Amino acid sequence: MKAPKTRTEARHVVEALNTISKGRMVMDWNEITAGANPYVVMKTSNIPGKSVLEIPGLIFGDKHKPVSRIGVGMTLTESVIELASAMKLDLIIVHHPVADAASSGGVPFADYLPLYGLALIEMHEAFHGLHPGLTLLHGHHKLKTDICFGGIPGNVLHKGIALEEVKTTGDILARIDGLMGRDIDLDLLEAERAIRGEASLEEATLANPAQLLSGTPDSKVKHILHFFPHTGFSLEHLELALHMYPETDTIIVSISRVREDHVFVKYAKENGLNFIVGNPHSVEILENGLPLAYALEMLLPEVEIFLLRERITAVPLKEVGFQKMVEYGREMAGTHLVSGQPLAVQIN
Incomplete structure (x- = not known):
């Protein structure tokens, strides 16, 4: 006689995440x-009124809720909620912290998520520093990681050494381009441009490629500092890190970006350091989402896991290709939003 199949509940998912x-x-x-x-x-x-308390755990839903289909994503949005509904998921796990209304289409979780029987878990800081994948994708072994550099929670600093096959900054850029599948995303974008008739359509992943902002493609690479500007990492932090690791020859920033005129880049140029802008935030679903999803699959083999990847595009208004919706938008604007108003605002 077969043993009865055990039922996975939301609490078991939290326990797996705790492991x-x-x-x-x-x-x-x-x-x-x-x-x-x-x-x-x-x-x-x-x-x-705009602060948020990160709580790595079950944010919404009954801990005894049966779970057979889980979605793993980066950020909770109404699009993610609607996709989860269509796929009949039981629970969503997101990396980033969630907030009523901001993460749920302007309404409270209590009014929205029960419509689709969804439970919700967040992780964020609780997931940082657990695996070396992000640094390996950027061409180095992490030797040390501080997830609270300068006493700021989430201000992550990796000290790394280049992989054996990585000799130059050009090697790092080529590695990132190849591992992230940018050629597939480019083919997809070109096809969408042609189908929609929107030649200037842009997509978040491709719009932010890895770049070399200080140094040359053949500049030698060995000792690397890798951090994330959006976490509160300052010039003072950079100076401190370089004092701690004076052998550094290369700086990598990723997830968030800096531009060519940023103080970090200027400092790198003045001190003869290579400076690379790596992967954008839009591919963290692959960098951190995939490892988390596979880990859950290993611990909860009876549960079906889905990767929830949002794809964000932008197009000039004058190029929006679907004529019926162009007509709709113009009708609503002209008849209801600016009716009786000057067609152009006079700017003095």
């Missing part, structure tokens, strides 16, 4: 108020 994160998940809600979990972090720009 993956080496005990970083919130398993008891008291960890939030008592300050017992260092990965429960407030993020704020000091704009009234």
Whole structure:
């Protein structure tokens, strides 16, 4: 006689994530108020009412909810929620922190997620630094990682050494281009441009390629500092890191970007350092999402796992190709939004 099949519940998913994160998940809600979990972090720009408390755990849903289909994504949006609904998922796991309305189409989770029977888990800081994949994709072994550099939670700094096959900055750029499948995304974009008749259509991944902003493609690479500008990493942090690791010859920034005139680039040029802008935030679903999804599949083989990847495009308004929607948009604007108003605002 076969043993009855065990039922996977939302609590089992949290337990699996706690295993993956080496005990970083919130398993008891008291960890939030008592300050017992260092990965429960407030993020704020000091704009009234816009802060968010990161809580790596089950944010919404019954911990005993049966789960057979899970979606793993980066950021919760209404598009992700609607896709999860169409696919009849039971639970969504996202990397980034979630917030009522901001992450759910302008309405509270309690009004939206129950419509589709969705539970919700977030991770973020609890997932940082757990695997070396992001640094390996950028051509180096990480030797040391600080996920709270300068005392700022989430301000991650990797100290690495170039892989044996990586000799130059050009090798790093070629490695990133090949491993991330940019040729597939380019083929997809070209096809979409042709189908839609939108020649200037851009897509987030391709619009932000890896770039060399200081040094030449044949500049030698060995000792690398790798960080993420959007985490609060400052010039003072960079100076401190270079004081700690004076052998550094190459700086890599990724996930977030800096431009050619940024102070980091100027500093690198003044000090004879290579400076590479690596992968953009739009491919973190591959860098961090895929490892998390496969880890869950290994721990919960009875559950079906889906990767939720959003694809963001932009097109000049004058090139929007679907004529019926162009006519609709113009009718709504002209008849209802600016009716009786000057057709152009006079700017003095």
